[in-house]
Amino acid sequence: MSFRSRFVLLRRLFPQTLFGQMVAILATSLLLTLCVVILLLRALRPAIPPLPVGPWPDTLAIETAIRSLRSIPLSVRQQAAEGMSSAGIHFQLNKAFPCTPLPADHETELVHRILRHDFPGDAASMNVVKCETGDRVFTNIILPADNIHIAVISNFNLHDVIHMTLPITVPFLSLLVMTGALSVWSVWRVNRPLSILARKADTLGYDTTSPLLEEQGPREVRRVIRAFNRMQSRIRMAAEERTRMLMSIGHDLRTPLTRLSMRVELGGDDASPRAMRNDLTLMKQMLNGALTFLDGQREAEPFEVVELGSLLESLCEEFSSTGKQVAYEGVHETACFCQPVSISRAVNNLIENGLKYGKNVHVDAWPENDQIIIEVADSGPGIPDHMRLEMLQPFARMDRARSADGSLGLGLSIVQDVVARHQGSITLRDAAPRGLIVRLTLPAHAPHSRESGLR
Known part of the structure; x- marks a missing residue:
């Protein structure tokens, strides 16, 4: 099958009505949006599924360290705490980290809430405060039951939210673009042939011989254009018929009028009342025939x-x-x-x-x-x-x-x-x-x- 044949087949399968075309475009746009979202999710999906928004990586490390320290004998717990410490998180026993308290912020409250949930036995005595030492800001976590003191250098590692918001943002943007494109296309699809029809209607009053309009647009608009073309054809035929009627009447009346003129000029037997009456009767018959024909076209x-x-x-x-x-x-x-x-x-x-x-x-x-x-x-x-x-x-x-x-x-x-x-x-x-x-x-x-x- 040639390319032209495929194109003609697809054009026949495409809906012909305005409603059908809008539904087809809407369904196609939704399908394309779904495909784009699936491709983006597949392309941006990490090897390990991300955690929800929050200080989960650092908090998970703190919880693991607390459980480990509690499972270690007291004789070696201090040494283990020093081994678990890193540049961002420091652990020590029986001694608080010196610092100047600061007002609590969102990060501090979030970490405190997570730890109270995961350690319900320490919820009443646990203390999480914001403080500073020199030019550094810390979050101090104190567990009095085991004399465990933890100092975390702010800020916490908050997970990037792009993986969570992108799949939601893309469909909304796609729907917005689709709605705008559908609205523009619908207005253009309907208004273009109607605008051409309006311009043609403006010129119809003084030009009935112009070419007929091409039937284009949705089926409803094509029906309007087809009706307009029929109206123009009837008006043109009526105008041609009127012209033909006037020419025929003028041509046919010219003969008896010429004969009457000659009878008047020549006189004698040719100008007798009976002969002139015959010519007048003939003219009357012609005019009555034309009037009868016109009346018959209007009768209802x-x-x-x-x-x-x-x-x-x-x-x-x-x-x-x-x-x-x-x-x-x-x-x-x-x-x-x-x-x-x-x-x-x-x-x-x-x-x-x-x-x-x-x-x-x-x-x-x-x-x-x-x-x-x-x-x-x-x-x-x-x-x-x-x-x-x-x-x-x-x-x-x-x-x-x-x-x-x-x-x-x-x-x-x-x-x-x-x-x-x-x-x-x-x-x-x-x-x-x-x-x-x-x-x-x-x-x-x-x-x-x-x-x-x-x-």
Whole structure:
């Protein structure tokens, strides 16, 4: 496995949420702290475990000497005391060391407490005092029961405390560093993509064509960035659609306006009220079509369960009652959760398009799994494969000359908008032997998000 493959694998294993990343870093930091403490204890551990803080080495030597002197016969005890004496500790019998008493300090009290504990029989009579002789300071220990006198040159050998405090200090320092690093990382990890998002939001009002933001940061932040990118895409599409609509309306209105201008200038039969009224009616149809399309994008019709077969059959009967060859061939008693007015409008547009370019239209509907299928077939010329996606866009027409009938090319785009609100899909395919079949696929039941929103 290559280094890049290992890196990608480790990146996938790393938690994606902010909570998971913080927990992972905290656990890793605690594990590293434990490893560092273990290494320090192993490196600084002495060959012989140290005694606790205090005058233990000197006190242990004094206790050993006292027990030894007590076990030696009196005839040779003085000679043994002189042999045990050293530069720091002097032993003698039956004679106190001359010195000037000084106030007791912590060392003196600590030695007195240790000796009283180890020699409980001498606790009442034992005396430990601080004194000086010339320029030297001594600690005199007197055991009256055996006339043992000990002079210890201060200071006592106090054991170094570094071996005791280091294992405790390192974890606290490690936790402090870990907490600080985790806090800094968390703030940076969250604030950096949010700061970029804030700057992008400031520029969105006057620049909707800038590139989309890269999805980075924890999963929660990436979801916010993804939603922002979708919003920017919708705003850009709305702006492009508005521009396309204005250009299409301006282009289509220019022809009847030019014709009206020429009729006024030339006069005669061309300027008859009937001819001018036809041009005005055509312009009115174009404007009404654009307004209807915009109103349809803003409508908030409630969703409800309807019997789709009866709805489509009644719609087809309205056309057939006027002499149009429109027939419904689908099943009845088909329940569908939809916006009935919007569905009627969408199917009505498909029927009108079919009658405009063909002689007859057939409407079919049936349930399939958890979906409702609606098909509208006509006998017209159809739409070439390479133009079908384009024809679903607003103001798109295969032939620009068709605007002479007041059409703005909004029929299929209105249908697609209705289907998108129902979370469905629309497909176009050829009919046999000729014509076009438009299939609408709608969910038969309420999606969870839609259902919760209605409640």
